[in-house]
Amino acid sequence: MKKYWIGVASNDHVKIGVKEGFAQFGHGKLSPIKRLRNGDIIIYYSPREEMNVKSLAIKGFTAIGVIEEKIPYNPPNPARVKVIYLAYFSPLSKIPGPKHFALTKYFFSMKHSKGMRWKWLQYEAFPKYGPVVRIGPRAVIIADRDMIKEILITKDLPKGQKYEQLRTGPEFPTLLTARDKTFHKQRRQIIAPAFSFKYLNSIEPLIHKCINELIVKLDEMISQNQHTVNIYKMIQLCSLDIIGETTFGGSFKFIENGEHPLPRKIFQELRRRIKTGMYPFLKPFMKQDPYLLNFMTSLIKKRRQENSKKKDLLEILLNTSGGEGGMLDIEVQHQAIEFLIAGSDTTNFSISMVMIKLIQNPDKMNILVKEIEEAFPEFNIDKLPSHDELKHLPYLNAVINETLRLHPINYDVGPGRITTEDTMIGDYFFPKGTTLVINMYRLHHSPKYWGDDVEEYIPERWLDPEKIPKDCFLPFSAGTRNCIGQNFAMMEIRIMVATLIRRYKFEDIPNQDMDIIHFFTASLKTKQYNIKINLRDLK
Numbered sequence: 001m002k003k004y005w006i007g008v009a010s011n012d013h014v015k016i017g018v019k020e021g022f023a024q025f026g027h028g029k030l031s032p033i034k035r036l037r038n039g040d041i042i043i044y045y046s047p048r049e050e051m052n053v054k055s056l057a058i059k060g061f062t063a064i065g066v067i068e069e070k071i072p073y074n075p076p077n078p079a080r081v082k083v084i085y086l087a088y089f090s091p092l093s094k095i096p097g098p099k100h101f102a103l104t105k106y107f108f109s110m111k112h113s114k115g116m117r118w119k120w121l122q123y124e125a126f127p128k129y130g131p132v133v134r135i136g137p138r139a140v141i142i143a144d145r146d147m148i149k150e151i152l153i154t155k156d157l158p159k160g161q162k163y164e165q166l167r168t169g170p171e172f173p174t175l176l177t178a179r180d181k182t183f184h185k186q187r188r189q190i191i192a193p194a195f196s197f198k199y200l201n202s203i204e205p206l207i208h209k210c211i212n213e214l215i216v217k218l219d220e221m222i223s224q225n226q227h228t229v230n231i232y233k234m235i236q237l238c239s240l241d242i243i244g245e246t247t248f249g250g251s252f253k254f255i256e257n258g259e260h261p262l263p264r265k266i267f268q269e270l271r272r273r274i275k276t277g278m279y280p281f282l283k284p285f286m287k288q289d290p291y292l293l294n295f296m297t298s299l300i301k302k303r304r305q306e307n308s309k310k311k312d313l314l315e316i317l318l319n320t321s322g323g324e325g326g327m328l329d330i331e332v333q334h335q336a337i338e339f340l341i342a343g344s345d346t347t348n349f350s351i352s353m354v355m356i357k358l359i360q361n362p363d364k365m366n367i368l369v370k371e372i373e374e375a376f377p378e379f380n381i382d383k384l385p386s387h388d389e390l391k392h393l394p395y396l397n398a399v400i401n402e403t404l405r406l407h408p409i410n411y412d413v414g415p416g417r418i419t420t421e422d423t424m425i426g427d428y429f430f431p432k433g434t435t436l437v438i439n440m441y442r443l444h445h446s447p448k449y450w451g452d453d454v455e456e457y458i459p460e461r462w463l464d465p466e467k468i469p470k471d472c473f474l475p476f477s478a479g480t481r482n483c484i485g486q487n488f489a490m491m492e493i494r495i496m497v498a499t500l501i502r503r504y505k506f507e508d509i510p511n512q513d514m515d516i517i518h519f520f521t522a523s524l525k526t527k528q529y530n531i532k533i534n535l536r537d538l539k
């Protein structure tokens with residue numbers, strides 16, 4: 001025998017016995033339908049004077065009569081009522097999505113656990129439900145261009161609470177994870193000079209130096225007849241050296257020394273943060289590895305002892321201490337770890353994918369080789385291609401854009417933005433406290449905006465700006481929270497790609513595992529892609 005309470009109020013209820021059958025509880029289309037069995041009881045509150053069976057809001061069942069009138073109201077479990085309300089009666093219930101996802105956020109979290117959520121979204125959810133999908137009791141994922149623009153730019157909604165879970169120390173907001181708009185604005189002003197064009201120009205020789213070391217290493221491997229190279233790993237090591245050299249005052253010397261635990265530790269830490277963010281009960285079992293903090297502590301200590309006059313990011317951060325809005329050493333540590341993660345994993349994946357796409361498409365590679373050979377007829381290892389010239393090469397920029405379109409580093413900006421009041425966006429009403437997750441991957445892969453060849457790698461589409469759909473390409477996000485490192489990243493990508501293909505001939509090794517996993521950022525699941533490499537015939 002089951003009891004069903006209907007009508008939440010403090011008045012007395014009436015107790016009704018029912019016969020076997022089905023009943024719809026409520027009037028709306030989405031009202032739940034329950035199977036009733038002989039002997040089940042409905043305890044019903046009616047606001048009307050006379051409480052009889054006719055006045056019921058429940059349809060479709062046969063009453064066998066009123067058993068007891070005016071039984072005291074015994075409220076149902078409020079948590080359960082809230083879950084039911086949010087799932088079936090809140091304004092979000094009109095948004096399509098898997099029905100059970102409306103009950104708890106864990107169904108969506110489970111899709112994330114192996115880094116494969118993006119596949120479910122791209123190939124199942126968006127095609128089935130459209131560009132706006134409900135993924136939790138208070139969460140929606142969005143791939144609609146105009147709505148994304150409104151969220152990121154026009155309304156500039158604040159970041160959601162989940163960003164706090166991405167912090168290395170919960171009490172230390174960083175540029176990426178800050179939620180308070182005033183705090184973020186102040187922090188961004190402090191840090192912005194380190195990403196100005198003036199600063200970027202001054203660090204170009206440092207980027208050249210690290211890429212030069214990569215070339216020396218690859219040349220050495222070739223001279224030892226070692227022609228098969230894991231390009232993903234080599235680029236990862238070089239990206240880390242670049243971030244070390246340009247922002248922390250000295251190369252980490254990964255290329256020179258080969259193996260180093262740092263890349264693995266960064267990946268593990270990122271994964272830990274995502275997992276404990278999704279499943280907070282795992283926190284006691286997934287303790288933070290002190291490696292990264294220790295790494296930064298000793299770096300900062302060394303810098304303080306050196307009393308250096310270096311004008312890099314670390315120096316800018318350390319120099320703020322004491323001033324208004326200035327950072328404590330501990331804050332610098334957390335911010336610096338963020339730069340280490342944000343500045344290496346991202347460029348590594350992007351450069352690797354640019355190279356892999358070119359190597360897999362030799363016809364496109366040939367067009368780019370021609371463009372670069374014409375721009376740099378003389379290749380000199382001591383004078384690598386300059387960014388001033390590279391940034392105007394149309395085909396180079398086209399291949400980079402096409403890769404960032406197909407593989408934006410943030411497939412979705414998972415932690416999302418939050419509505420701080422009831423808000424209309426497009427035709428949708430979002431109650432206060434709704435998390436809005438932006439899906440860049442779908443925006444970049446939507447046939448509606450890009451046409452039927454959306455999944456194909458066609459750098460040529462970028463050569464005619466008229467053909468590029470407006471506001472549909474956001475690899476670096478948009479608005480006040482866009483990527484502060486984007487000019488830095490583009491400079492690094494252009495120089496590294498141009499240098500590699502000017503210096504070497506590449507050959508693909510087919511049938512490798514190209515599965516991509518996406519936690520906060522995307523990466524190759526195997527962390528490797530082998531290619532055959534040889535020196536290009538230098539003129």
Ligand code: HEM
Pocket residue numbers: 175176177188338339342343344346347350408409410413475476477480481482483484485486488489490
């Ligand atoms: C191809 C390379 C890169 C891509 C595709 C990329 C992409 C992005 C995206 C999509 C965001 C927004 C994330 C969010 O709102 O949750 C972001 C933010 C950010 N990125 Fe990048 N990024 C790249 C390289 C870099 C580099 C090299 C650095 C630093 C050295 C960097 C530092 C940051 C920081 C600090 C933020 C937070 C900015 C803020 O909220 O004010 N990124 N990036």
